[in-house]
Amino acid sequence: MYKPIQANKDTFWVGVNDYETDLFESLWTLPQGVAYNAYVVTGLNAAAAIDTVKGPFLDEYINKLVQALDGKALNYLVVNHMEPDHAGLISQLKTKWPSLKFIGNAKTVPMLKGYHGIEEDIITVKDGDTLDLGGHILKFFTVPMLHWPESMVTFDASTGVLFSNDSFGGFGAHEGGIFDDEKVNSRWEDEMLRYYACIVAKYSNIVQVALKKLGALEINNIFPSHGTLFRHDVKQVINLYDKWSRHDADNGAVVVYGSMYGNTRHMAEAVCAGLSGANIKDVRLYDVSRADTSIILRDIWKFRSLALLACTYNTQLFPPMEALCSKLLNRMPKNKFLGIAGSYSWSKGVLTALHDYAEKSKLALINPEVEVYTSPTQEDLNKCFELGMNLGEAMA
Numbered sequence: 496m497y498k499p500i501q502a503n504k505d506t507f508w509v510g511v512n513d514y515e516t517d518l519f520e521s522l523w524t525l526p527q528g529v530a531y532n533a534y535v536v537t538g539l540n541a542a543a544a545i546d547t548v549k550g551p552f553l554d555e556y557i558n559k560l561v562q563a564l565d566g567k568a569l570n571y572l573v574v575n576h577m578e579p580d581h582a583g584l585i586s587q588l589k590t591k592w593p594s595l596k597f598i599g600n601a602k603t604v605p606m607l608k609g610y611h612g613i614e615e616d617i618i619t620v621k622d623g624d625t626l627d628l629g630g631h632i633l634k635f636f637t638v639p640m641l642h643w644p645e646s647m648v649t650f651d652a653s654t655g656v657l658f659s660n661d662s663f664g665g666f667g668a669h670e671g672g673i674f675d676d677e678k679v680n681s682r683w684e685d686e687m688l689r690y691y692a693c694i695v696a697k698y699s700n701i702v703q704v705a706l707k708k709l710g711a712l713e714i715n716n717i718f719p720s721h722g723t724l725f726r727h728d729v730k731q732v733i734n735l736y737d738k739w740s741r742h743d744a745d746n747g748a749v750v751v752y753g754s755m756y757g758n759t760r761h762m763a764e765a766v767c768a769g770l771s772g773a774n775i776k777d778v779r780l781y782d783v784s785r786a787d788t789s790i791i792l793r794d795i796w797k798f799r800s801l802a803l804l805a806c807t808y809n810t811q812l813f814p815p816m817e818a819l820c821s822k823l824l825n826r827m828p829k830n831k832f833l834g835i836a837g838s839y840s841w842s843k844g845v846l847t848a849l850h851d852y853a854e855k856s857k858l859a860l861i862n863p864e865v866e867v868y869t870s871p872t873q874e875d876l877n878k879c880f881e882l883g884m885n886l887g888e889a890m891a
């Protein structure tokens with residue numbers, strides 16, 4: 496998007512599309528880029544920007560901001576979040592508008608100093624405090640650990656716009672329209688869930704608290720810091736966030752395997768066949784060495800069943816599977832049925848490691864646990880099929 500876009504009364508989107516960052520947070524793939532949404536609200540008495548964008552987009556961002564301000568000065572910068580994808584240009588705004596005041600909370604203050612050396616002109620707000628811009632009263636709500644300690648959201652009661660920070664955000668740059676009514680749901684829902692699973696999911700219990708806290712507001716629009724802006728149907732995205740943060744999922748299964756020479760893959764295929772035999776129609780099989788981890792996490796969040804199969808490597812769990820288990824233990828998905836199976840040729844070890852993960856995960860472990868010596872026999876494959884069937888029937 497090459498120009499500011501009016502998003503509501505006196506409210507402009509002044510964000511940017513990033514097509515060049517390959518890995519968000521140096522972790523998560525961006526096949527369709529990512530957008531850093533920033534905003535400005537121009538009141539009768541004062542104008543406030545809501546966050547900035549990532550550092551390299553200085554010229555594009557300032558250019559849009561100046562156009563949106565239409566000759567007015569910028570008086571405030573609301574710092575909803577200090578992660579550098581949004582706070583990247585804080586110092587540069589101060590250089591351009593020297594009387595600029597920063598709005599943050601007690602947790603923002605040390606980060607403003609640490610990241611930017613800023614110690615002055617900070618207005619420290621508490622949960623529920625307001626800022627009157629003239630015709631627009633901004634109200635601030637702290638949402639600590641959603642997903643950083645200083646995270647806040649900002650609500651404009653006159654327009655009903657919730658500037659929701661990373662919550663309700665999604666991967667993917669804007670293509671054409673920036674609003675929900677300008678695209679089909681499939682253009683944003685999967686990428687929003689992938690963002691949720693990778694970045695927000697660990698804090699699902701806090702999402703539940705935040706949804707209750709914000710539930711009393713008359714929210715007309717949700718404008719997040721990444722991805723689609725919701726002005727047409729905010730209910731459906733609130734419902735999605737409620738569902739994902741309650742660990743509610745759809746009937747379907749993710750089968751992930753780690754295999755060097757294909758034996759464990761054959762076992763995984765038998766698990767899939769068993770799921771299919773139990774009439775489960777959405778079964779997704781992923782090679783943990785090759786599939787995109789963010790997509791595996793997204794689909795684990797989406798479905799109620801998970802099977803993990805791996806071979807033994809130097810007495811331990813095959814390393815990419817170990818890495819996946821570690822990511823899952825960090826996020827702790829709940830309410831899922833789990834199946835485990837492993838293969839070995841001399842020392843064993845993999846099933847113990849997967850069992851250890853299963854215990855720590857607190858997921859419902861479904862029988863049988865299958866341990867296979869070298870190539871799976873027909874009997875081994877039958878057990879894997881049975882595991883798939885049992886996972887499928889557990890969801891009935």
Ligand SMILES: Cc1cc2nc3c(=O)[nH]c(=O)nc-3n(C[C@H](O)[C@H](O)[C@H](O)COP(=O)(O)O)c2cc1C
Nearest residue numbers: 754755756757758759807809810839840841842843
């Ligand atoms: C480099 C390497 C290390 C391995 N380390 C072990 C091990 O420590 N203990 C063991 O029982 N098997 C070990 N194996 C054997 C594999 O776990 C076993 O052959 C397994 O069936 C391979 O499954 P796959 O065909 O799905 O790759 C190792 C294999 C390789 C190639």
Ligand SMILES: [Fe+2]
Nearest residue numbers: 576578642661
């Ligand atoms: Fe963030």
Ligand SMILES: [Fe+2]
Nearest residue numbers: 578580661720
């Ligand atoms: Fe972000």
